[in-house]
Amino acid sequence: MTRRNWLPPIHLHPVFWGFLLLAVLTGMLMEVLILFIIVLLHEMGHYLAARHFRWRIRRIMLWVFGGVMETDEQGNRRALEEAIVILSGPVVHLFIFAALSGLSATSTPEAVLETAYMYNMTIFLFNLLPIWPLDGGKLVGLLLSLQLPYRKAHTILIIVSWIIGAAVLLYVCIAMPFTLSTVSLLCFLMWENRLEWKRRYYVFLRFLLQRATYGTNAGISTPIFATSETALLDVLSQYRRNRRHIIVVKGKNALLDEQQCSDMYFKRKQAHCTVADILQQNRQ
Template sequence: MNVLKAIPPIQLHPVLLFFFLAAYLTGAFTEFAVMLLIVCIHELGHVLMALYFRWRIEKIMIWIFGGVMKTAEHGSRPISEEALVVIAGPFQHVLIFACLILFGNYIPDPFLSTLHNANMMILLFNMLPVWPLDGGKLLSLVLASILPCRKAHTFTIILSVFLGLVLLSIQLIYFSFQLTSICLVLFLLMENRTEWKQRYYAFIRFLLKRPVMQIERVTETRSGHDERLLIILSKIRRNRRHIFIFKEKNNEQRVHESELLKAYFSSGSHDKTIGQILARRN
């Protein structure tokens, strides 16, 4: 694979302009440039690992403390594979620290200190369990391994917003006013607000990709005849294939998830109960 052809044009987030102006006006342009360089190295880790697994990368967006790599594979690959793509970004900081130790004697002390502090700051910031940071993505993957996909996604956003509000409160109460820190937290809260508004569409996208997912583990899930089809599909977990068992009196029916997905996306079935769908099936 030609790596250069596989990487789409890199876009700069509009918020980056704000930090560029702030760095210029405060005389901190060197620190800004160093942080931007480290962010690009960080994002390169995600990209290379994604390309290794042959992910289709749609867009790379860079902002001051991180970046966002949009792919067509989100939610459709194994959790372990997606975790490796996420971890590949923070791992770049370990390599940067190793380089600073090996070649630190050749770097002027003030600049070496700037590199070290920026690298540590970006690493710690990205590991916060707040969506869409790497820590938030790892939190989402952990929840997805033990909870249904839709519930894991919802809990991730709720926990991210809660922690974001805690960070904002701590900043306002215990630390001196820093516009940069407050803007970062507000930016994360806005990202989670957008993710919350799009959570239903994210779930439908997940359901559409289910047929092509390579999943070996099968589990049986019991549901009632009076439950609506969407509620039943909301019990699907990323790392399992589901066989749903519906029991009414002495009659028990087993239905593979693929049949329910087909019924959901067919016209006139998405708002019906499973009892109605099974009755029509029989």
């Protein structure tokens, strides 16, 4: 592998340059740079863990108040593996706290250390809120997907995330001193959840497509019970992460492998067929 392939695919959001210009004009350059460095280290924690597990990483998008690592993985990795990748970002903040404690014994200006400590603590705690796409929200989504079918878990995650986000925003506006940055960030997160709701079917299809393409390495097999009249999409909607499925057709004494259903959807383009159509196709 070439040296360039090991470099993280970092991209700076256009908003970053606007904030950087504003920081120069208002004398807040030091604060913005400290905040950006903390965010960068946080995302590098996710990146290094994902590279260790050989995830397919598309890019790391950074802006001043946060960032996101976009991957081609969609709920088909082992749960423990995904949990490690999610938690690797927050763990970085613990090392930053340790580094700041060490720098307190040096000639580093106290104002710089206090600013870095405050920003590090703020990002660390805020990122653990159970709001998607924060790491706390991703952990909630992971736990839900272990108990429920992937499509249902993702839908519940967005609803819960939006409710919590609205509650936190209301609390900030009523009980705390008004801060434009906090309100703006919460509004941004709620907007992201709105967009995620609109593309939830696309997310579900990505989950199915990657499962059909790369298979599942799960050792647990869970049956899905259906009748011959059950729609194919209803069967696919019951797929769960880290589980292999056998479709039991009640009243027909027949079994279907999940790959047969996936092939019917993606290869044969029969999105609106029923279980009876799949059985008929297998007889031909």
